[in-house]
Amino acid sequence: MRAKRNHHKIVFTGPVGAGKTTAIASISDIEPVRTDASASDMTIKRKNNTTVAMDYGMLRLPGGEKVMLYGTPGQERFDFMWEILTEGGIGLVLLLDNTRVQPLQDMRFFLDAFRDFVARTQVVIGITHSDEKATPSLSEYHSALRAHGIERPVPIFEADARSFDDVSLLVRSLLHSLDPGLEDADA
Amino acid sequence: MRAQPKVEPFRVGIARMSESSAATVGMAIERFARDQFAIVSSKLAQVLIVDADRIIGRETLQGLSAEHPGIPLVVLSSSEIQTDNGLVLKKPVSIQGVLEAVRNIRARAAVAADPAPTQPIDSGAGKIEDAGQPTPAARAPEQARKPAAVEHATPARKPRISREDDCCGDAEDILVQGRPDKFDRARTHFDDRSGLLGAFRAAVDHGRVHGKAVTVTGLSDALYVDAGTAGQPARVITRLDDGALRAACAPDAGTTLQFYTIAAVPQSSKDWRRIGLESMLWNLSLWSSQGRLPNAIDAHARVRLTRWPNFTRCAVTPQALRIAALWVTRFLTPIEVAKVLGVPQRYVLALCAAADAAGLLERQAIAAAESADTLAPAALPAAPAPTRGLFRRILGKLLHAR
Ligand SMILES: Nc1nc2c(ncn2[C@@H]2O[C@H](COP(=O)(O)OP(=O)(O)OP(=O)(O)O)[C@@H](O)[C@H]2O)c(=O)[nH]1
Ligand SMILES: [Mg+2]
Numbered sequence: 001m002r003a004k005r006n007h008h009k010i011v012f013t014g015p016v017g018a019g020k021t022t023a024i025a026s027i028s029d030i031e032p033v034r035t036d037a038s039a040s041d042m043t044i045k046r047k048n049n050t051t052v053a054m055d056y057g058m059l060r061l062p063g064g065e066k067v068m069l070y071g072t073p074g075q076e077r078f079d080f081m082w083e084i085l086t087e088g089g090i091g092l093v094l095l096l097d098n099t100r101v102q103p104l105q106d107m108r109f110f111l112d113a114f115r116d117f118v119a120r121t122q123v124v125i126g127i128t129h130s131d132e133k134a135t136p137s138l139s140e141y142h143s144a145l146r147a148h149g150i151e152r153p154v155p156i157f158e159a160d161a162r163s164f165d166d167v168s169l170l171v172r173s174l175l176h177s178l179d180p181g182l183e184d185a186d187a
Numbered sequence: 188m189r190a191q192p193k194v195e196p197f198r199v200g201i202a203r204m205s206e207s208s209a210a211t212v213g214m215a216i217e218r219f220a221r222d223q224f225a226i227v228s229s230k231l232a233q234v235l236i237v238d239a240d241r242i243i244g245r246e247t248l249q250g251l252s253a254e255h256p257g258i259p260l261v262v263l264s265s266s267e268i269q270t271d272n273g274l275v276l277k278k279p280v281s282i283q284g285v286l287e288a289v290r291n292i293r294a295r296a297a298v299a300a301d302p303a304p305t306q307p308i309d310s311g312a313g314k315i316e317d318a319g320q321p322t323p324a325a326r327a328p329e330q331a332r333k334p335a336a337v338e339h340a341t342p343a344r345k346p347r348i349s350r351e352d353d354c355c356g357d358a359e360d361i362l363v364q365g366r367p368d369k370f371d372r373a374r375t376h377f378d379d380r381s382g383l384l385g386a387f388r389a390a391v392d393h394g395r396v397h398g399k400a401v402t403v404t405g406l407s408d409a410l411y412v413d414a415g416t417a418g419q420p421a422r423v424i425t426r427l428d429d430g431a432l433r434a435a436c437a438p439d440a441g442t443t444l445q446f447y448t449i450a451a452v453p454q455s456s457k458d459w460r461r462i463g464l465e466s467m468l469w470n471l472s473l474w475s476s477q478g479r480l481p482n483a484i485d486a487h488a489r490v491r492l493t494r495w496p497n498f499t500r501c502a503v504t505p506q507a508l509r510i511a512a513l514w515v516t517r518f519l520t521p522i523e524v525a526k527v528l529g530v531p532q533r534y535v536l537a538l539c540a541a542a543d544a545a546g547l548l549e550r551q552a553i554a555a556a557e558s559a560d561t562l563a564p565a566a567l568p569a570a571p572a573p574t575r576g577l578f579r580r581i582l583g584k585l586l587h588a589r
Contacts (some may be wrong), residue, residue, distance in 0.1 A: 008577060052487065061580045090574070126499075137419050138465075142494045153515035155495040166499045168585040169508075173498065175578040176512040180528075181571060182578050184506055184586075 010171060011086055012055075013114065014095035015106045019128040019161025020071035021055045023095060026167045028069055029055025054085075069072045086117040094125045095161060096141075099133045104144045113150065122152075124174045126159030126166065152169040153177075197293045200232025200258075202251065203241040211430035214238060214407075222411040224289060232258060234273075234292045236285065239264035243587060259295070261288045265357060279356050279477055316368060332544040355434070355504055355537040356478030362486045362522045362532055372482075373530065375536070379481035379544065383435045384471040388544070390446035391421070391464065400452045405444040406435055411452045412464075423462040424452055429470070429502075436474035462500075465545045469501040472544030478533030480521065481540050489518035489551040492542055501541070506530045510538050518551040 012020045025032045032055050055071035071084055086092070094110050096103045107125065111118060125141065136144075141156050155173040159166040176182055199216065201209045216224050229235060233235045235255060239248060239262050252260060252272050260273035263280050274288045358374055359487075379385065386403060394401035394412050409427045415421030435442060472481070480486060492514045498507065509528055512517070521539050525532040542548045572578075 025527060059581065059584055061584055065577075065580065067581060090577075102442040133418075134420055134422075134463075137420055138494075138497055154493060155498075155511075157495070157497050157499040159499050163499075168500050169503075170339065172582060172585055173495070173508050173512070175582060179572045179575055179578060180512040180516070182509065182575055182582070184509060 008072055009065055009089045010091060010093060010174070011072065011082075011089050011114075011117070012093045012095065013072040013110055014101060014128075015084070015097060017100075018095040018097040019051075019126075020095055022161035023054055023093070023126070023159075023167045023170075024057040024069045024071050026162060026164045027059065027171065029060045030058045032057040032069075032071075039182065082113060083116070086114065089117060089121065091121040091178060092118055092123040093167075093170050093174065094123055095128050095159070096125060097126050097129045098136065099129045103127075104136055104141065105139065107144060108148050111145075111150065117124050122177045124170050124176055124177065125154060125155055125156040125184070126170050127156065128159055128161050130158040131160065196221075196223060196291070196407075197296075198227045198231055198233045199224045199289060200227055200229040200235045202229050202237045204236070204238040204263075205241065208238060208430060210286060210428055211282065213368070214431065214434075215286065220286055223293075224286075229255065234259050234261060234289055234298065236261045236289070239266075239268055239275075240278075259292045260418050261285065261292060263582050265355075269473050277357055280435065281437070298480055315468075331446075354473050354502060355533040356476075358478050358533050360525065360532040375479055375486065376482050376484075377410070377476055377479045377540075379472060379475065379483075379540065382438065382475055383432070383440070383442070384475045384544065386444040386446060387451050387467070387471055393446060394421070394448060397448050399448040399450070401448050402445050403443045403444055403446045409456070411456060413452045414582055423464065423467045424456050424459050425462070426456075426459050428460075432470065433474045436471055463497070465497060465547075466501040469496060469541040469545040473504065473537055473541040476537045476540035478537045479540065480536045484521075484539060484543060484548075486521050486536075489520050489523075490539070490548050491515065491518045491551070493549045496542060496545065496547055501545070504534060504537055504541075506534045507538055510535055513537075541549050543559065 002169070006185070012023055014020055021032060054073055057069040057071075059067040059069065061067065067090070070089075070144065072082055072085060092114055094107070094114075096106050096110075100106060111123065127141065138156055138158070142154075145154055145156075155170075155177055157166070157170065157173070159170055204212070212518060213226050216226060232255070235251075235258055237248070237251060237260050242248060242251065248260070248262065248268070248270055252258075253268070253527065260270055262268065262270050262273060262275045263278060263285070264275055265278040267277070268275055274291060276284055295306055362375060380388075383406075390403050391412055394414055398414055400411055400413045403412075406427060410423065410425040410427060412423055413421060425432075434440060445486070453522045484490070492511060493514055495511055496507075498511070506528065510524060510530065513528060514524055521535045522532065524530075525535045528535075539548065
């Protein structure tokens with residue numbers, strides 16, 4: 001399925017507190033918006049009436065084109081709506097909080113949840129909070145990816161969600177991974 | 188030495204320069220020419236040192252010049268550019284080259300102010316070489332002492348733009364595919380076992396063998412490598428910034444480095460910067476390489492990156508993301524990578540040197556290499572992906588958003 005013309009999206013996901021909202025805010029041209037069930041068609045009501053909230057931000061490109069930056073809600077149980085989110089998406093930015101109990105397990109969970117999207121596109125992984133906890137190391141993440149059956153090279157960087165440079169580098173490497181022939185815009 | 192009348196220091200401004208480069212220039216002036224020059228804000232400057240590679244977006248060198256009417260520029264650039272208002276130094280520049288250019292400008296200013304000087308231009312306390320023989324302004328710069336570095340002033344062209352600080356030297360492409368190297372290896376290779384890079388690696392090995400922290404001495408400030416524990420990988424702990432480390436990697440840095448084990452990294456360093464070993468090795472190798480390969484790497488042998496480098500924490504050279512995106516997917520020689528992507532060889536060689544030091548380079552097994560020898564490297568798809576235009580616009584947005 002294709003995105004609406006002039007309306008593209010990049011999806012940010014990861015566990016609670018990984019830095020999705022912060023990362024989107026770091027590069028967005030608008031104040032990130034939190035939507036809830038009554039305010040957006042992108043949200044879904046569960047039968048127990050829990051409201052699912054989600055963040056979005058936006059990159060405005062010249063000529064009125066927009067890239068929406070969607071952040072999934074942190075609560076893992078809402079995974080069924082993620083497929084909707086990913087339709088026509090450019091790729092996935094997965095943020096993992098290194099201070100959580102089992103960040104490698106988090107990685108596997110989110111890669112499985114987004115398996116089809118990742119297979120169609122590409123994922124980049126930002127390890128947040130590595131200033132607070134240095135392990136697992138990047139090598140351990142790379143090994144765990146391979147052990148999980150993902151042979152394709154995935155960019156994994158330490159990334160502070162509060163840093164424009166770090167988040168921007170995640171997105172840039174997502175684009176270069178999708179198309180290695182892509183020239184740097186400055187070249 | 189004959190007493191000279193005290194001369195006001197020449198006021199130097201720094202514009203469009205990364206914090207670390209600006210700090211390096213500041214340190215050099217402080218160290219080599221403090222009584223000749225003073226760093227001041229751009230508004231008060233008599234000369235501006237400008238990094239042309241950081242003039243981005245709509246801004247141009249002429250625009251910058253117009254903001255500072257009558258102030259000559261010393262322009263540092265990785266490409267062949269010209270300016271009608273000062274001197275252009277092609278990167279890589281040595282700090283002495285920059286000081287020399289500023290002296291040159293000062294000499295011109297003095298000549299313009301007094302067309303027939305009877306006094307020699309002040310050359311500081313005597314330890315600084317003077318600016319050459321100041322003669323009327325028409326003097327051709329080719330007569331300056333370092334003609335290769337100081338180019339003649341002619342009308343400006345738009346500089347090529349590069350956001351990342353280019354640490355890749357300025358060598359032309361000289362490696363030829365499939366042919367043994369005929370040229371001077373000094374132009375294509377460097378000794379990665381000497382200098383700060385060599386000393387640092389030896390220090391890390393030494394610390395590992397003894398299971399202890401080490402300190403490297405002989406730099407302008409302290410540098411420790413802690414041994415690391417199960418939950419905390421070994422790290423560098425230092426007060427030196429990237430500018431100082433980069434300067435210490437220069438072949439003419441002239442430092443004598445030593446290292447020895449210590450019981451523990453001193454408590455006093457608890458607020459200093461911490462750098463992961465991989466990033467430190469990457470950067471030191473990049474700054475030492477200046478666009479050349481380590482001696483042990485053959486430009487005609489296929490290698491690949493074992494994984495993506497940690498680009499948020501190590502220096503990103505021009506085109507590095509593209510080069511990495513390709514080189515993590517297949518074995519290619521450095522020459523092939525440059526050719527497939529259409530990028531200057533020096534960008535590829537520099538990244539290769541950095542990846543090798545960081546332990547991210549894998550050589551292709553001999554048997555595989557032999558069978559693949561005659562195969563052309565799988566080129567990129569001929570037709571660009573339909574998304575390429577969009578991706579370029581997003582990249583442009585992110586690179587110019589700050
Ligand atoms: N120290 C540190 N703090 C970080 C880093 N990245 C993000 N943070 C902080 O972590 C906190 C949580 O970030 P959020 O952006 O709210 O996380 P989230 O993924 O949106 O969380 P949910 O919406 O609850 O799922 C914020 O206070 C951020 O400033 C990092 O690398 N280091
Ligand atoms: Mg959030």
